[in-house]
Amino acid sequence: MELDSIIRLLISILVCLVAAATGSLSTIKAVQKWYPGLRKPRFTPPNWVFGPVWFVLYVLMAVSVFFVWQKGIAANEVLIAFVLFWIQLAVNAAWSFVFFGLKSKGGGIITIIILWLLILATIIASLKVSVLAGYLLIPYIVWVSIATYLNIGVWLLNKTGEKNA
Numbered sequence: 001m002e003l004d005s006i007i008r009l010l011i012s013i014l015v016c017l018v019a020a021a022t023g024s025l026s027t028i029k030a031v032q033k034w035y036p037g038l039r040k041p042r043f044t045p046p047n048w049v050f051g052p053v054w055f056v057l058y059v060l061m062a063v064s065v066f067f068v069w070q071k072g073i074a075a076n077e078v079l080i081a082f083v084l085f086w087i088q089l090a091v092n093a094a095w096s097f098v099f100f101g102l103k104s105k106g107g108g109i110i111t112i113i114i115l116w117l118l119i120l121a122t123i124i125a126s127l128k129v130s131v132l133a134g135y136l137l138i139p140y141i142v143w144v145s146i147a148t149y150l151n152i153g154v155w156l157l158n159k160t161g162e163k164n165a
Helices: 003-033 047-070 076-101 105-129 131-136 138-157
Strands: none
Touching: 003 047, 003 076, 047 076, 047 105, 047 131, 047 138, 076 105, 105 131, 105 138, 131 138
16 A cells, blocks of 8 residues: 555544544543433343444544545546535534434434435445445445434433433
C-alpha cells in the first residue's frame, strides 16, 4: 500500500473514531443516570453490547469511506458518496447529543430517521463507486434500524414527559 493510501486510511479511521468519541461524550453520563430509569422495549440488548458493536461499525465505516476515497474525489459519483458519508457521520454524532445529551426521545426519533435515510443514500452512492464500500455499510444500517426501533420504543413507553432527568 502506498503512503498516500495509508494516510487516507488513517484519516478515515481517525475521523470516524473522533465522531464516536464525540457521540460518547453525551452518552456516558446519560447511560449511567438517565437511561437506566427509562422503560425499554422488548429485545433491548444489554448495555455492554453497544460499545463493541459501535466500535466495529465505526471501523467498517472508516474502511468503507477509505475505499470510496481511493477512487479519487474528482469524479461526480465518488464525490457524492464521499460527501454523503461525512454528512451521515455528523448526523450520527448529533443523534447521541439529541437523544442522550438533551434527553430528547422525540428529537432522537427525528434525528435517527434522518440518519437512517442518509445511511441508505450513502450505501446506494457508495455501491456505484465500490461494491465493497457499499456492502461494508450494511451492518451499520441494520444496527441503526435496531436503534430506531429502540428509540421509538423508549419514546412510546416513556411519553409522560419529553425529558426524564
